[in-house]
Amino acid sequence: MINFLRADVLRAVLIMVLTCLGCADRSPPEAVEVTTVALPSELAAEQVGWRLVGVGACTSSGCHGGGQPNQIVGSEYNLWIAEDPHAQAYSVLYDDRSLRMVQLLDGPNWDPTQGAYEDNRCLSCHSTTFAPARNQAGEVLSDGVGCEACHGPAEGWLSEHYRDSFGDNTERSDGKRRLGFWDTDDLFTRAQICTGCHVGGPGREVNHDLIAAGHPRLQFEMGAYLQALPKHWDERRDQERHDGNFAFLTWILGQAAASQSALEQLESRAAEGTTWPELSEWSCSACHHDLRDNVFLQRKLARTGGLSGRTIRWDDWNHQLPGEYAELISHVLGSNDSEAEKLARNLDELAQLMGSLRSDRRQVATAAHSLGSQLEAWARQLQQTAAGPRALEQLSRRIVELALVQGVESWSRASLVYDALVSLHQTRLDSAEVPNAIDQQITSELERIYEVLTERYRQPAHYVYQEQEMKARLHDLGKLYEHRSRGR
């Protein structure tokens, strides 16, 4: 399997080690407020009313805590607690960085007796707080991102889900939802659950204040994150359910969910009574660079009308799908172009609005809202559409062509292109019985790009992104794609 870009694998490991060392004996607070957060729309209705039971209710040795070393099913809990960074989500709130963050965020109003582990700004993602706890709130809190954070509050389905009648067939999934059980087999729903925190939304926000206080910036990409996650489920079932298109669908539905969550978040940020503008909506590097006396950059700014600083680049990390991939996909799949065009047009309008320091919050909120709904409809439509290997090959070629025409001016842009190509190539490898020689060459070429991009993590102090190098690599890759399609 080829590697996705993983910005924070190392960080996650480090956090685990540090937190295991640092905070074994601390007791969590007894009670916590329920955080109002926006869950994916179809989950939101069901979660109302059901309470959380906590990880402890799932870990019986006969259920999910079997503790069998070479067996995942039946030992889901053991894998999660030992390897899954989500299990440490709460304990990181005890470390020095978290302490300092709260201190910085609260400034003169800082209360040294209140830790990040009691702070709803943190807990809404670092624990499970979207529903009340059935009994011991503190215990549920200290579970971090436990079972119910992704599978739904279990009060209603705990005593049902092991019965044969619960099943996993789709006809019954409405009934399961009514009990508060979230359907993580549905990839778009799964993606929405992930992006609820990893991108954010109302009530769950990594804004510029948090980043400035020390929180890592969020840069979610579903395929990469899922690859890095120790899977406590049977991965073969993922492949079977999606006709071998699992990697492709993970990528594109992850993109859709990320964009949707980011839009919901933008809408809530633009609401009256909040801080506006929210600086983290803009591209970090638009402002954050040391000042240099560089005539080339000055000329570039002048050409794009950016000298005054009143126009600024909206960060499009989460919006690749409505921006361009939707059109490419509908083109190669021969589906309805007009919907994809509409997505691109509406995104462009929103980007125009967000491109100003004085963007109108009402206009932004309206535009973000309508684009979010269109996006969800488009994603649901795509789930019903079959995508054959030829279409996906064609898609890879288009993505490379587009990248070469538009340029890959930043590391972020290059890594988004890379993740897209890896997803598509993985899809091919998953479905082909034996990869042919060209497939293997493509694998090597992608690995080379991976090396170039991850240099950033190995040499953070000296890394300089080289667009020309990236373009040369993509050019070679494009040749291989062309070769492959001609050989067919």
Add this chain to the structure above:
Amino acid sequence: MKATQVILCAISFACLVLARPSVGGAQLPPTEKHLYIRTDDCVKCHSEPFERDKAAGTTDRVRLLEWAIWKDQDKHSWAHRVLHEERGQRIGELMGQDVLATSTGCVQCHTSNVNEQLWSPAILKDNRQNYYMAEGVSCQTCHGPAELWVLEHQKENWPGLNRDKKASLGLYNMENPVQRAEMCLSCHQGNADLGRVITHEMYAAGHPMLSGFEMEGFADKMPRHWRFSHEKPNGGPPKFDRTRAVLLGSVVALRMAVAQAAGEADNWPELARLECYSCHHQLRTPTWRQAPGRVESPGRPRLQLGCLPLVRAAAVFVHGPAGEDQFANLVRRTQQPFQHNAFGDPAELATLRQGVSRWCAEMEQKLQSQPLDLEQARAILRGLIAAATAEANDFDTSRQLSGAMAVVCEELSQASVDMPNLAILRGQLNRIRYDVFELSPQEEQRVEQRYPVVLSRRARYKPEKFMQLMMRFRDQLGE
């Protein structure tokens, strides 16, 4: 309260009201009334004494070097020339403007007195206006239009005339530290009333940064063409005028900076009013920017107020220990407009301007009320060091602090104060200044060579290191 105090208060209040008609605005030279004369008419007497004075042996009425220093060493005399040069022309090209045209506003700072209606017939004759403009920032830019005072100030009774009389003739009082600060800052920071405004657009097109102006430190680098009062004949002993001017200059800078930002509500946010490096820094963690207690809320830009640590020293000097609280409150207020609007809410900036103007006016009045003595100057040095060690400060702020401290040290050493380590510390301080902040005269020469060096020094600057040096300084001083 004693009667004398009441009277003093009343007088100073009256002065305040009369001297400063607009809150926060600078008192402008009376450019509307008087004509500007040829600079040539100043040169003769400022390079050669009158026969009258030669005969009387009083050839030290002026330095006689005023013009030569300006012409030879003072960058103000190149101010217009840079508009013709590569960088000036490129800025114009990128902004789509003619930098030499009076309408674009560049000349408001890069030369003087651009209103031809106010030029004397002698200037206009023989097309001399080109020559006049090309002089850059010359005598009358700062001293005021000389039509009426040029003859008067040559007379023997001139030094005895009172200030109001001189002002009515058009002479701008550069000896008064507040008015001097207002004049310098009108260009080096900005004053919209005089059309002297720097914008982010100009910076982005290549205009060197205007930040960290500290009047007395800059005057040394100018270099100054004037004498301080104690250097003049019968000037008496040094009275720490420059130490006082350091504090006053910072208070005036604060007042004018806030007024300028608040005055731009229609066009807000003007990013040039915000601290450059609150946004323009590389992203890394951990960083000194995340030091607890440094800012009200992290992640928000701040007003460009490099003067603040100096203001802190001023507040402590004027108000004693209560000055710390007043200062903390002041800093909080300057950050308040950024709580709900990431770039500062214009309405809240207007409120801030009112509060700051009032507070600064009171500070200015108190700082001017009496001359400083030696102990007070020592206290001010301690206050400056305390400000430099209280928190990590950015490049421009630390540069101002170091310049200000050098000035106070120099005045203290002139006053033969009993501080055994002063000479050593002065040396160390100046070494830090030239290692970290300032350029040598050779490096200063041309902007094309200078500016990349200036920027790379800023990027390399380590606030914690400066803070540690200042702590060592404090310990060695043993104050």
